[in-house]
Amino acid sequence: xxxxxxxxxxxxxxxxxxxxxxxxxxxxxxxxxxxxxxxxxxxxxxxxxxxxxxxxxxxxxxxxxxxxxxxxxxxxxxxxxxxxxx
Amino acid sequence: xxxxxxxxxxxxxxxxxxxxxxxxxxxxxxxxxxxxxxxxxxxxxxxxxxxxxxxxxxxxxxxxxxxxxxxxxxxxxxxxxxxxxxxxxxxxxxxxxxxxxxxxxxxxxxxxxxxxxxxxxxxxxxxxxxxxxxxxxxxxxxxxxxxxxxxxxxxxxxxxxxxxxxxxxxxxxxxxxxxxxxxxxxxxxxxxxxxxxxxxxxxxxxxxxxxxxxxxxxxxxxxxxxxxxxxxxxxxxxxxxxxxxxxxxxxxxxxxxxxxxxxxxxxxxxxxxxxxxxxxxxxxxxxxxxxxxxxxxxxxxxxxxxxxxxxxxxxxxxxxxxxxxxxxxxxxxxxxxxxxxxxxxxxxxxxxxxxxxxxxxxxxxxxxxxxxxxxxxxxxxxxxxxxxxxxxxxxxxxxxxxxxxxxxxxxxxxxxxxxxxxxxxxxxxxxxxxxxxxxxxxxxxxxxxxxxxxxxxxxxxxxxxxxxxxxxxxxxxxxxxxxxxxxxxxxxxxxxxxxxxxxxxxxxxxxxxxxxxxxxxxxxxxxxxxxxxxxxxxxxxxxxxxxxxxxxxxxxxxxxxxxxxxxxxxxxxxxxxxxxxxxxxxxxxxxxxxxxxxxxxxxxxxxxxxxxxxxxxxxxxxxxxxxxxxxxxxxxxxxxxxxxxxxxxxxxxxxxxxxxxxxxx
Numbered sequence: 001x002x003x004x005x006x007x008x009x010x011x012x013x014x015x016x017x018x019x020x021x022x023x024x025x026x027x028x029x030x031x032x033x034x035x036x037x038x039x040x041x042x043x044x045x046x047x048x049x050x051x052x053x054x055x056x057x058x059x060x061x062x063x064x065x066x067x068x069x070x071x072x073x074x075x076x077x078x079x080x081x082x083x084x085x086x
Numbered sequence: 087x088x089x090x091x092x093x094x095x096x097x098x099x100x101x102x103x104x105x106x107x108x109x110x111x112x113x114x115x116x117x118x119x120x121x122x123x124x125x126x127x128x129x130x131x132x133x134x135x136x137x138x139x140x141x142x143x144x145x146x147x148x149x150x151x152x153x154x155x156x157x158x159x160x161x162x163x164x165x166x167x168x169x170x171x172x173x174x175x176x177x178x179x180x181x182x183x184x185x186x187x188x189x190x191x192x193x194x195x196x197x198x199x200x201x202x203x204x205x206x207x208x209x210x211x212x213x214x215x216x217x218x219x220x221x222x223x224x225x226x227x228x229x230x231x232x233x234x235x236x237x238x239x240x241x242x243x244x245x246x247x248x249x250x251x252x253x254x255x256x257x258x259x260x261x262x263x264x265x266x267x268x269x270x271x272x273x274x275x276x277x278x279x280x281x282x283x284x285x286x287x288x289x290x291x292x293x294x295x296x297x298x299x300x301x302x303x304x305x306x307x308x309x310x311x312x313x314x315x316x317x318x319x320x321x322x323x324x325x326x327x328x329x330x331x332x333x334x335x336x337x338x339x340x341x342x343x344x345x346x347x348x349x350x351x352x353x354x355x356x357x358x359x360x361x362x363x364x365x366x367x368x369x370x371x372x373x374x375x376x377x378x379x380x381x382x383x384x385x386x387x388x389x390x391x392x393x394x395x396x397x398x399x400x401x402x403x404x405x406x407x408x409x410x411x412x413x414x415x416x417x418x419x420x421x422x423x424x425x426x427x428x429x430x431x432x433x434x435x436x437x438x439x440x441x442x443x444x445x446x447x448x449x450x451x452x453x454x455x456x457x458x459x460x461x462x463x464x465x466x467x468x469x470x471x472x473x474x475x476x477x478x479x480x481x482x483x484x485x486x487x488x489x490x491x492x493x494x495x496x497x498x499x500x501x502x503x504x505x506x507x508x509x510x511x512x513x514x515x516x517x518x519x520x521x522x523x524x525x526x527x528x529x530x531x532x533x534x535x536x537x538x539x540x541x542x543x544x545x546x547x548x549x550x551x552x553x554x555x556x557x558x559x560x561x562x563x564x565x566x567x568x569x570x571x572x573x574x575x576x577x578x579x580x581x582x583x584x585x586x587x588x589x590x591x592x593x594x595x596x597x598x599x600x601x602x603x604x605x606x607x608x609x610x611x612x613x614x615x616x617x618x619x620x621x622x623x624x625x626x627x628x629x630x631x632x633x634x635x636x637x638x639x640x641x642x643x644x645x646x647x648x649x650x651x652x653x654x655x656x657x658x659x660x661x662x663x664x665x666x667x668x669x670x671x672x673x674x675x676x677x678x679x680x681x682x683x684x685x686x687x688x689x690x691x692x693x694x695x696x697x698x699x700x701x702x703x704x705x706x707x708x709x710x711x712x713x714x715x716x717x718x719x720x721x722x723x724x725x726x727x728x729x730x731x732x733x734x735x736x737x738x739x740x741x742x743x744x745x746x747x748x749x750x751x
Contacts, residue, residue: 033170034524034527036166037165037169038527039286041209041529045287052315053315053318057416059318059530063208068206070318070530071527072318072412072528073525074525074527077526077527
């Protein structure tokens with residue numbers, strides 16, 4: 001059976017995800033200093049992240065489950081990160 | 087980069103040993119086990135020094151190894167060399183040879199030891215690319231080998247060495263795997279000949295390629311992660327998190343407040359005995375007085391803060407190493423943000439209730455400069471343990487015999503201090519320190535058992551830094567204040583002369599009464615001399631300034647003398663009124679309560695006592711705190727501002743209280 005290609009999900013705010021949901025980082029609307037700092041911490045475009053806790057703070061793990069790191073973000077920052085759920 | 091400007095002998099490599107770099111900078115991401123590795127390599131021979139004009143520390147150690155002598159400098163943890171954050175600016179400066187810790191000569195390091203976290207190699211490779219692009223002789227240390235292995239991550243060290251172009255050693259500080267190879271590997275440090283991408287996106291792609299080539303892992307979620315998730319949810323929960331935080335901080339506060347009192351009492355006794363010994367050994371005169379009342383009292387007044395400083399930093403290091411502190415910062419951020427203070431400010435503010443000095447030093451943990459300055463400025467509003475003797479005196483005078491009312495007044499003093507501090511923070515953030523607060527983003531380190539040895543080293547390093555930086559200034563000013571309070575000397579008081587004559591008359595018939603008269607004469611001499619010292623004269627001149635808050639000449643001297651340290655207020659009042667500084671004597675406290683002014687009216691009326699209580703809650707009255715503020719905030723202007731603001735507020739509030747209460751009465 002031939003299935004239609006699945007359209008990529010449109011970006012939503014990181015703060016709109018639910019606990020346990022995975023997503024890829026699409027873009028940010030932070031100022032360049034804050035954006036660069038988060039990028040150096042591992043929140044780089046297309047990185048895979050998984051939500052461990054929502055709210056204040058929002059806690060995500062980044063990267064492979066065997067490696068990677070765990071980052072806590074103020075909700076104000078999580079509102080400025082746009083992700084595509086996967 | 088780093089060679090002591092004062093040390094004449096530079097380590098020289100032995101001809102029979104492989105050449106080892108003499109100065110090595112230790113660089114890496116935060117939480118990669120860099121400091122643990124430093125402690126393992128450095129042993130006990132390490133120092134802590136500031137980078138000029140910052141609150142960033144460098145830990146420095148001289149290591150005498152079979153490969154030669156080298157100086158290892160542990161730099162602040164950074165995620166990237168290119169960020170506009172103080173840690174990154176310092177590391178850039180060190181690698182370029184423009185920055186060095188205070189007391190060290192700025193020059194590029196002979197080698198770089200780059201520490202990469204084996205459990206998070208992909209992200210760490212970005213910093214590796216940035217550092218290796220600088221073409222300094224380097225070695226790469228892949229840390230946390232035990233944790234990586236537990237998570238099923240295998241790193242091919244030979245392949246990594248081939249791709250980075252510098253020697254690689256894989257280590258675990260916990261199991262000691264590879265630790266002995268580090269120093270021999272340093273002898274092989276070399277500059278990579280490879281090209282590394284310059285921009286972030288290209289560097290990330292390069293890191294992806296290297297990671298795919300050197301690391302393999304089975305992608306399974308382990309039990310550690312599930313436990314970490316649960317603990318994180320509890321520790322950052324809006325209710326449970328706050329309750330846990332309150333419990334942990336109560337324990338921390340109790341330890342600082344109670345346990346520190348044991349060594350503090352010992353130090354107090356030791357310096358008192360030393361003073362007594364010098365007083366007995368040397369002939370009476372100005373040199374003996376200078377040594378006992380100036381130098382020994384000044385050194386004692388500095389060293390006495392050490393137990394609280396060392397204990398506070400030990401406990402903070404323990405909490406930090408467990409991974410808890412990063413979680414706690416988020417919990418309390420919600421409560422403090424409305425006042426313009428960050429979550430990181432809570433531990434400093436809480437510990438300020440024991441002593442403002444270690445609290446101000448611990449404000450280094452506040453990452454944003456404006457947040458840190460606001461925290462430092464308001465810390466002295468918290469009622470420290472040195473205020474307690476003053477609160478005890480004044481509440482006893484206000485409510486004699488009613489311990490419930492005394493306790494309520496005590497609590498009110500603490501509440502007024504906290505309220506004034508938080509309101510001052512709002513004011514500071516709305517004016518001088520206006521600006522958007524940096525929202526928090528923190529990497530949450532793994533939960534782990536703390537290293538008590540590492541925490542002890544950190545705490546002792548901080549204690550030594552305090553003695554070296556603040557102790558010298560405090561000692562000098564203590565000597566000046568002693569001189570103002572002791573000179574010029576005075577002749578015996580006319581009243582004392584009369585008492586001595588009476589004693590001589592009754593000496594044979596009533597020896598007990600004669601002794602009492604002589605003791606009374608001595609007290610009269612002390613009171614008489616206190617009036618004639620420079621401080622006494624300044625007090626008499628300055629009295630009109632403090633008159634609106636109900637202060638007479640004696641109270642003015644008490645206020646001025648307590649500028650050095652507020653607890654001096656009680657002993658100064660005792661000297662002036664009762665002619666002794668024995669403040670433990672209940673008779674003396676009764677005498678102070680019933681003391682009269684020159685016109686015969688009571689010194690401590692209810693209005694004056696309330697005004698003094700409010701004054702001592704709000705006024706800074708602690709010279710060492712001002713010295714530490716100047717050092718930590720980066721200039722005397724901040725200490726000046728703190729002094730001016732707190733003194734003005736204290737003066738205005740005390741005057742209002744006095745004026746309102748005298749009118750009501």
